[in-house]
Amino acid sequence: MVRYAIREKDAIPFLxxxxxxxILSDLEQGxxxxxxxxxxxxxxxxxxPTVGYLTPGSKxxxxxxxxxxxxxxxxxxxxxxxxxxNVKSGGVNTKRELxxxxxGLLKQxxxxxxxxxxxxxxSDSVIDFICEILECYREELNCYANxxxxxxxxxxxxxxxxxxxxxxxxxxxxxxxxSPFMPKNRPxxxxxxxxxxxxxxxxxESEGTANTLVANGxxxxxxxxxxxxxxxxxxxxxxxxxxxxxxxxxxIFFFGDLDAYTIQNIxxxxxxxxxxxxxxxxxxxxxxxxxxxxxxQDIQKYDLFAYDVxxxxxxxxxxxxxxxDALENDPFFHSRRNKGLVNILEWLIEKKQxxxxxxxxxxxxGNPRAFERIILExxxxxxxx
Amino acid sequence: xxxxxxxTSSSTAEYFAKNLQQVGFSSPMKAVLTTLxxxxxxxxxxxxxxxxxxxxxxxxxxxxxxNLKNTDRILIGVEDNGPGLSVEHTPMVFGExxxxxxxxxxxxxxGQQGIGISxxxxxxxxxxxxxxxxxxxxxxxxxxxSCVVAIDYKKNKGLxxxxxxxxxxxxxxxxxEFVIDGRVQLNGEAGLLAYLxxxxxxxxxxxxxxxxxxxEKVHIPRVSEEAPQIPDATPPHPHTMKLGEFxxxxxxxxxxxxxxxxxxxxxxxxxxxxxxxxxxxxxxxxILTKPxxxxxxxxxxxxxxxxxxxxxxxxxxxxxxAIGEDALSISxxxxxxxxxFSVVSRKPSICDFKPIQVxxxxxxxxxxxxxxxxxxxVLRFANRVPLQFDKSSCAIVKAITSVLWRAYGxxxxxxxxxxxxxxxxxxxxxxxxxxxxxxxxxxxxxxxxVLEIRKALMKGGQxxxxxxxxxxKAKDLEAKKAHIEQFGPxxxxxxxxxxxxxxxxxxxxxxxxxxxxxxxxxxxQRALDHAEEKLSEHMEKQKKRLVQFSEEDHQLELDExxxxxx
Numbered sequence: 017m018v019r020y021a022i023r024e025k026d027a028i029p030f031l032x033x034x035x036x037x038x039i040l041s042d043l044e045q046g047x048x049x050x051x052x053x054x055x056x057x058x059x060x061x062x063x064x065p066t067v068g069y070l071t072p073g074s075k076x077x078x079x080x081x082x083x084x085x086x087x088x089x090x091x092x093x094x095x096x097x098x099x100x101x102n103v104k105s106g107g108v109n110t111k112r113e114l115x116x117x118x119x120g121l122l123k124q125x126x127x128x129x130x131x132x133x134x135x136x137x138x139s140d141s142v143i144d145f146i147c148e149i150l151e152c153y154r155e156e157l158n159c160y161a162n163x164x165x166x167x168x169x170x171x172x173x174x175x176x177x178x179x180x181x182x183x184x185x186x187x188x189x190x191x192x193x194x195s196p197f198m199p200k201n202r203p204x205x206x207x208x209x210x211x212x213x214x215x216x217x218x219x220x221e222s223e224g225t226a227n228t229l230v231a232n233g234x235x236x237x238x239x240x241x242x243x244x245x246x247x248x249x250x251x252x253x254x255x256x257x258x259x260x261x262x263x264x265x266x267x268i269f270f271f272g273d274l275d276a277y278t279i280q281n282i283x284x285x286x287x288x289x290x291x292x293x294x295x296x297x298x299x300x301x302x303x304x305x306x307x308x309x310x311x312x313q314d315i316q317k318y319d320l321f322a323y324d325v326x327x328x329x330x331x332x333x334x335x336x337x338x339x340x341d342a343l344e345n346d347p348f349f350h351s352r353r354n355k356g357l358v359n360i361l362e363w364l365i366e367k368k369q370x371x372x373x374x375x376x377x378x379x380x381x382g383n384p385r386a387f388e389r390i391i392l393e394x395x396x397x398x399x400x401x
Numbered sequence: 402x403x404x405x406x407x408x409t410s411s412s413t414a415e416y417f418a419k420n421l422q423q424v425g426f427s428s429p430m431k432a433v434l435t436t437l438x439x440x441x442x443x444x445x446x447x448x449x450x451x452x453x454x455x456x457x458x459x460x461x462x463x464x465x466x467x468n469l470k471n472t473d474r475i476l477i478g479v480e481d482n483g484p485g486l487s488v489e490h491t492p493m494v495f496g497e498x499x500x501x502x503x504x505x506x507x508x509x510x511x512g513q514q515g516i517g518i519s520x521x522x523x524x525x526x527x528x529x530x531x532x533x534x535x536x537x538x539x540x541x542x543x544x545x546x547s548c549v550v551a552i553d554y555k556k557n558k559g560l561x562x563x564x565x566x567x568x569x570x571x572x573x574x575x576x577x578e579f580v581i582d583g584r585v586q587l588n589g590e591a592g593l594l595a596y597l598x599x600x601x602x603x604x605x606x607x608x609x610x611x612x613x614x615x616x617e618k619v620h621i622p623r624v625s626e627e628a629p630q631i632p633d634a635t636p637p638h639p640h641t642m643k644l645g646e647f648x649x650x651x652x653x654x655x656x657x658x659x660x661x662x663x664x665x666x667x668x669x670x671x672x673x674x675x676x677x678x679x680x681x682x683x684x685x686x687x688i689l690t691k692p693x694x695x696x697x698x699x700x701x702x703x704x705x706x707x708x709x710x711x712x713x714x715x716x717x718x719x720x721x722x723a724i725g726e727d728a729l730s731i732s733x734x735x736x737x738x739x740x741x742f743s744v745v746s747r748k749p750s751i752c753d754f755k756p757i758q759v760x761x762x763x764x765x766x767x768x769x770x771x772x773x774x775x776x777x778x779v780l781r782f783a784n785r786v787p788l789q790f791d792k793s794s795c796a797i798v799k800a801i802t803s804v805l806w807r808a809y810g811x812x813x814x815x816x817x818x819x820x821x822x823x824x825x826x827x828x829x830x831x832x833x834x835x836x837x838x839x840x841x842x843x844x845x846x847x848x849x850x851v852l853e854i855r856k857a858l859m860k861g862g863q864x865x866x867x868x869x870x871x872x873x874k875a876k877d878l879e880a881k882k883a884h885i886e887q888f889g890p891x892x893x894x895x896x897x898x899x900x901x902x903x904x905x906x907x908x909x910x911x912x913x914x915x916x917x918x919x920x921x922x923x924x925x926q927r928a929l930d931h932a933e934e935k936l937s938e939h940m941e942k943q944k945k946r947l948v949q950f951s952e953e954d955h956q957l958e959l960d961e962x963x964x965x966x967x
Contacts, residue, residue, distance in 0.1 A: 032899065036896050036900050040900060040906065042913075045913065046912075047917075082917075083884050083918055086888040087884065090888040090895065093895040130888060130891065
C-alpha cells in the first residue's frame with residue numbers, strides 16, 4: 017500500500033475503507049490484523065542525486081493487534097472516523113482542535129470513554145500513526161498546522177488558487193502593495209503564472225531580511241520572487257518552493273547564515289526533505305535550490321564579521337556535534353553531488369566559526385543598496401554551491 | 402615541663418565520667434535508649450550464658466521533671482529471670498568499669514568490655530544523684546539482695562548502699578532500676594520501639610513484656626523454646642596478632658615447650674607447619690623443645706615474622722553463632738502484619754581475617770498508608786544488638802545501597818536505599834566485630850564485609866522476587882483482561898461504523914477479537930501459573946523447614962517434661 021503522492025480527491029476515503037475492511041475481515045476470521053507502515057528515520061533514508069530528495073528504503077514498521085496495541089488501534093480507527101467525516105465535508109481542523117473534538121465525542125459515549133486522551137500529545141501521536149499507515153501527509157487528512165513562513169513578494173507572479181467549492185481565485189502579487197502572499201500548507205492546488213519573465217527566486221532564511229530587501233526596492237528593480245523562510249521551512253514553505261521550481265522552471269537560491277544548523281537543518285530540509293517526512297518529500301522538497309551564502313569564502317572576500325562558536329552555548333555546541341553525525345550518517349551528505357556542502361560543514365567543524373546573513377550589511381554600510389548589489393553580484397558570478 | 406604542671410593519673414571511672422558521650426550518652430534521648438540497651442543486653446547475655454530461656458520485663462516511666470534543661474525524670478527498669486548476682490559481684494557489675502566476665506574471650510556475646518552498664522550508673526548518679534537500684538537473687542537463695550550501687554570514681558569501684566536482704570517471689574533473677582534525666586523517643590529509627598522490635602526479631606527465644614510511656618503494656622511471647630548455644634572461643638590465629646601481643650602471650654606460658662605452645666595455644670598451627678616455619682628462618686631444631694621462657698624477645702620476633710609470612714589456613718569459623726533461617730522465619734512474623742518474607746543465613750566465613758556470619762531477613766509489610774514511597778526500614782544488628790545511630794556510614798547500609806534492588810522488583814534510585822513497605826534486617830555476628838566507635842553504633846565498612854553482606858542480601862532479594870514476580874504476573878493478567886474488555890469492543894464498533902457493516906459482521910468480529918486477545922490473556926495466565934508454581938515450590942521448602950523446626954521444638958518439650966517427671 018505504498019502511495020507516496022496521493023492526488024485523487026477520494027483517495028483518503030478509499031484507502032481508509034480498504035484498511036478498515038482488511039482489519040475487520042481479519043477479525044472475523046480470528047486472524048491478527050497487522051498494519052504496515054514505512055519506517056521514517058535516518059536509517060531508512062535513501063538519497064539519489066537523480067531523484068534529488070530523501071526517499072524511504074525497504075524498512076517497515078509492523079503493528080500487530082495484541083493486548084498491548086489494541087488501545088492504539090482502537091483510538092486510531094476512532095480518530096479516522098472523525099477525519100473521514102472532515103474529508104467528506106471539506107472541513108478542516110488543527111491537531112489541537114481534533115484533540116477537543118475527540119474529547120467532546122468521547123464524553124457523550126460511556127462505552128468509548130476508555131479511548132479518551134489525557135493530553136494532546138496522545139491524540140497527535142494517533143494522527144501521526146494514521147498518516148504512517150495510510151502513507152499520506154496530514155494535510156491530506158484535512159488536518160492543517162498553523163501557516164508559518166513563506167511570505168512571498170514579486171512584481172511578476174500571479175497565483176491561481178483552486179478553492180474547495182470548485183471556483184478559482186487569482187492573486188496578482190504586484191497588486192498586494194506592501195503585503196506579501198502567504199502560501200497555505202497544501203500549496204499543491206496553486207497554479208503559478210508570470211506576467212513577465214522572472215530571473216530567479218531568492219529564499220531568505222530571515223523573514224526580516226527578506227522584507228528589508230523588498231522594502232528597499234529589490235523586486236522593483238529585479239524581476240524576481242523573494243520568499244522569507246522563517247527558520248526551518250514549514251510544510252507550506254517546502255511545498256511552495258517546490259511548486260515554484262516545478263511550474264516556473266527558474267533558478268532558486270537560498271540565502272542564510274553560515275552555520276551547521278542552517279546547512280543541515282534548514283537548507284537540507286528545503287532541498288531534499290527530512291527523514292521524518294520520508295513519505296512526503298516528493299511533494300515537499302525543491303532539489304534544484306542552490307546555496308547562495310553565506311559561503312566561507314565570503315567572509316574573507318567581503319571582510320565579514322564572524323564569531324567563534326561558543327563552547328558554553330549548548331545549542332551551538334550541539335549543532336556542531338550534529339554536523340559531525342550528519343557527515344557520518346546522513347546519505348544526503350554522502351552524495352558526491354553535495355560535496356560543496358560537505359566542504360562547508362567540514363570548514364565549520366574545523367574553524368568553529370559562524371557568520372550571520374545580516375553580516376553583509378557591514379559592507380559599504382552607509383549604502384542601503386549594497387546588500388542587493390552583493391546578492392546580484394554573487395548570482396552573476398556563480399558564487400554559490 | 403615544669404613542676405607547676407604536675408602529671409596526675411586518673412582512674413578509668415574518672416575518664417568515662419567525663420566522656421560519657423563516647424559510650425552512647427551524648428544526648429538525653431540517647432541516654433534513655435543506651436541505659437535500657439545496656440541493661441537488656443546484660444540480662445540476655447546472663448540468661449544465655451546459663452542456658453535460661455529469658456523472660457524479661459521492661460518498664461520506662463516518666464516520673465517528674467528532669468534536673469537538666471528540657472528533660473524528664475525517667476525510671477527505667479529491667480527485670481530478668483537470669484542466674485542472679487552474688488553479693489560480691491553486684492557492685493562490680495554495676496559500678497566498676499572494665500569489670501567483665503566476657504572481656505577478650507573471643508565469644509559472640511552482646512557485651513564485651515564491661516563498660517556500658519557502669520556508664521548507665523554514672524549517668525544516673527550524675528543526673529539524679531542516685532545509683533542503680535538492684536534486686537537480685539541466685540538459685541537456692543531464700544532472700545534476695547536489695548541495694549543501690551554507686552561509683553567511687555577515684556578508685557573505679559562500685560559502692561553498695563542501702564544493702565538489705567528482702568523476700569522476692571522469683572526463684573532467681575535480677576531487677577535493675579535507673580532514675581535518670583532523659584527524653585523518651587518511642588518512634589523512628591532511633592526510638593525505643595525500633596530497638597525492642599529488633600531484639601524481638603533476633604531473639605526468638607525471648608519472652609518480652611514492656612510498658613512504655615503513652616502506651617498499653619505489651620507482651621510478646623517467645624516463639625522458640627531453644628536457648629541459643631554460644632560457641633566456645635577458639636584459640637587466636639597468629640595472623641590476627643601484633644608483635645607485642647605475641648610476646649605477651651608467650652610470657653603467659655613460660656614453662657611450656659615452644660612446639661606445644663604454638664600448636665595448642667594458637668589455631669591453624671600444626672607440628673608440620675611449625676617445622677616448616679622453623680626451617681624457613683633457620684632456627685635450630687632444638688629450640689622447639691625448649692620452654693617458651695627460654696626464648697629471648699629477638700628470637701620471638703624472628704619467629705613472629707616467619708609466622709606472618711607463612712601461608713596458614715584462615716581462622717576457624719566455629720566461634721560464630723547464628724540465629725538460623727528457621728528461627729528467623731518464625732521470629733520475623735512477630736514484627737507485624739507481613740505479606741511475605743525471605744530469610745538467608747550465610748555460612749560463616751572470614752572477613753578481614755576474622756570469622757563472621759551474616760544473616761538477612763527481608764519482609765514486606767501489608768501496605769501501610771504512605772509507606773510505598775518511603776525508604777525501607779533497615780534493622781541493623783551486631784552480635785544480636787540493634788544498632789540505631791550513624792546509619793549512613795555503616796557496612797550494612799553500604800551493602801544494601803550497593804545492591805540493584807530493581808532487579809528483584811523493588812523500587813530504588815541508584816545508590817540509595819530501596820523504597821517500599823519492607824523491613825530489611827541484617828545481622829552480623831562475630832567475636833571480633835570492628836565497630837567505628839566505643840558506643841558500638843556502627844560497623845566499620847571494610848570492602849570484604851560489605852561484599853559478604855551484599856551476597857546475603859542478593860540471595861534474600863532473589864527469594865523475595867519470587868513473591869513479587871507472582872504479584873506482578875497477577876497484575877499483568879488483570880490489566881490485560883481489563884484492556885481487552887475496554888478496547889476490543891470499541892475497535893470493532895468504530896470499524897463497523899466506518900464500513901457501515903451489518904450486525905452479523907460486528908458479532909463475528911467481536912468473537913474474533915476475543916479469540917485473538919484471549920490468546921494473550923492465556924499467555925499471561927500461563928506466566929502467572931508458572932510464577933505461582935515456582936513460589937509454591939519455594940513455600941513448600943520453607944514450610945518443610947519450619948515443620949521440622951517445630952517438630953524439634955515439640956520433641957524438646959517432650960524431653961523436658963519427661964525429665965521433670967523423672
